[in-house]
Amino acid sequence: MNTVKMTQAKPNRRKTSPVERYHHGDLKTALIEAADRILAEHGVAGFSLREAARRAGVSPAAPAHHFGSAAGLLSEVAILGFEELAHCLDVDPAAGTPTQRMRMQGVGYVRFALTYPGRFHLMFRHDLLSPDHAALQAAGDRTLMQLEQTIRAMRSLPPQQPLDASARAELLAAWSMVHGFAHLALDGKLAQLHADAPSSDLLSEVLPKMLENRWPDA
Template sequence: MATNPTSNYHHGNLRQELMELAEQHLIEGGIGDLSLRALAREIGVSQTAPYRHFKDKNALLAALAIEGFRRFFALCEPSEREPRADKSLLMFGLAYVHFAKTHTAMFHLMFGPVLTPRNEYPDLFAAGREAIYKVRAGVERGFKSGELRELDDVASIAHTVWAAVHGVATLMLDHADSYGYHRDLDLQAEKSLRMMIAGLCVDPEHIATLPKVATPMPIEN
């Protein structure tokens, strides 16, 4: 008797295949109708096989969002190695904007309303916390070096920086027709971030003298 290939458990790296296929659907805008059973059919495994790795679709999407944070953190590494606090924050902001532009669907999954409340996804919640901790670390370095003005406590300033950076990224993605210096969105984003950081600096003129920051390298999936 012939065996139905989808009736057997998939012996490869099914978890990774599910995530890759789900990301493909995410990019193509099709996660609304996505289901683990549908992914199983596409891959060619039994409809119960995906449940060995994810309890439901949202668990899969949460894992995908965590992978998005991993890629984002890789982009942030140069900013964390930069000793000057003002340049470090600028580099972080530009990496954030670059990630939003090049991984737009993933960015919306990571920061959008699909996976809420976040406390239902502890690993994803922790990844989000790590993102703000990176900003806090930059602000703390600036306080210790005397480069940044202590306008408020570290947490408040870090959240203000994050709000500004996220606002720039969101405007670029959702309002590109009205945001941009002579339609140059990259230039406007850098101008906006430099102005914001200058307001935190003891010597605001220094941020203006920093050379243009190189575009972050593409992220390997």
């Protein structure tokens, strides 16, 4: 008796292209998130457009198509950095005196750097970012303005009054102190003075004492 071998027909599953897996607008977000993860894992030196495209599941040409260049994509990640830094600098005006708020902002600045070292190292690398990126410039200006507002409060300067030379120097001193401290902490250069001090101690003890010495309570 002849037997017939029955085979089940396989469904016709058309392979979708990587771009088809994203809704409109999501591809740019996926590439930005991929670049951000690369920076978090490997730093600025480990970034490449090809790796960002691979992680996003698109062709190597896709990042350049959407952002123009590596600088365009990295500028978008830098914007994320400035937005998060602005959040870390956002101190409730009722939290203390202007001097106390300045010290809180200093701790917030360094906390951001230690939490997001990839973003932090990128945000100030102008050689890697688009020089004419308006949104990036605006994000940086908004972040610096938060420190400026605290300086104004410390000196009782109205919002419309330009900062004089002394106030600008105070702003630069505040920024330079916490920015330099963050770099030293990330590079492990504080070990000689504070051996084996974890990041939590740097933020809760070492840095607050340094800031209090610079801006003591009246």
